[in-house]
Amino acid sequence: MVMAHSAPQASRPGAAVVTGGAKGIGFAISLELARRGYAVVVTGRDQAALDRATREIRAQVTDARVTAVPLDVTSSASVSEAFAVVADVAPLSVLVNNAGVIARRPAAELPDEDWSRVIETDLSGVFRCARAAFPLFVQNGGGAIVNVASIAATVGISGRVAYTSAKAGVEGLTRTLALEWAASGIRVNTVAPGWTLTEMVESGIASGQLNHDALVARIPLRRLANPAEIADAVAYLASPQASYITGQTLVVDGGFLINGNA
Template sequence: MTGFQINGHVGVVTGGCSGIGRAIAETLIGEGAQVVVFDLSPDDAPTGTALALNVDVSDEQAVARAFATIEDRFGDLDFAVNNAGIDIETEPSEEWLAGPLDRTIDVDLKGVYHCMRHAIALMRPRKSGAIVNIGSVAALVGTATRPVYAASKHAVTGLTRTAAIQFGEDNIRTNIVCPGGTRTDLLEKVMTDNPVLRDHIVASCPMRRLAEPSEIADAVLWLVSPRSSFVNGAVISVDGGYTAG
């Protein structure tokens, strides 16, 4: 067996216009997939995107309309990568603040739930599909000063495992990729403003570096492809060993 065998496959990447999501979309497009991007800035979609839709994943009706558009345009759905998320607990605090709670849960948890639900509905009739949720090391360990983000990512791990059990009979595989510190434009800006944070992130990784977005994308590529045909319910850390200790 050669290559990843996704040429012509139709799939969704949420949050696919920037950061890790963009790297995922570009990698899948490079392998010949027809990638539909959901993003709040669809005009910034990668070159070769099959369709770019303005979708706020926290809005269930908007998600439903977007998946209906996919069904009308393409008929089938082979994979879905739920990457869209926010992390707005940026200021260290000894208190648990109310501000980030609703919006973080709406996007990082409910958004994944909405997209999974509609993706599965398209996949079940043909008894085939691959879903990859993008978590975080915060899906596996506690994260100081970011309780809501960590809670939402832990919850996505639970959704992933539950879907793997419930829909495995339908040959729908559901897995989660949990990146560590990754060199996105957003993180680079934060670390430029806070060199101490950069040193901390690098020092906490046994490999003493950040991941490149393409390294996360390569893990996703494998999981949406037939090369991982018996991988279901897996929690895959791409973190340079951060969660190994």
């Protein structure tokens, strides 16, 4: 006998923290979560970008609950300060670890400082924020963490050794946290975007560093993702509709990884 199941619903969504939430995919995530009623805490290192993001969200979402909080995920002190602010905004429901940087150099030429900068931001920063969020989730009876990785966690990308290593680490971190924290009602999942039309990618195409037609030819759906499509996947994994999903990676790449002819 199959029993009907209704995903648990909250009367009003609590706080949703988005690291690197002022630009690109991060901004799209912040905007979508605001549309879904969360009290969005947009974080990042660029105060001007944070201010622009909060203004834009308020312009697009009636009665948006949005707060900008400076955050450097490479600093444990900064993370602690930011999550102390989060505790005063609303009960924490969602953490989206999106902040990331990249270093473009061949492995044999990559200096320690570039390796460390990427690993500290893209991997250690995810751990720091999850660790800081844990007691807030426990206090509120659970919640959801969505880590933003990349298809680079699965395929090698020449000249991106630190980035691919960090993103692969994020997937491993996701699985371990999901295992350890399930008993506390905390779900932990990953979204792995493929090629997405962010400002950085558009700039690369415009400058000739990226070949748009060559990229699209490797994607079965024959187009790049819109940041909003990545945001939809993140919002789903954060939502009550994904209440029985944890420790998983949702690839959002238009079929890039399944294309054996790429």
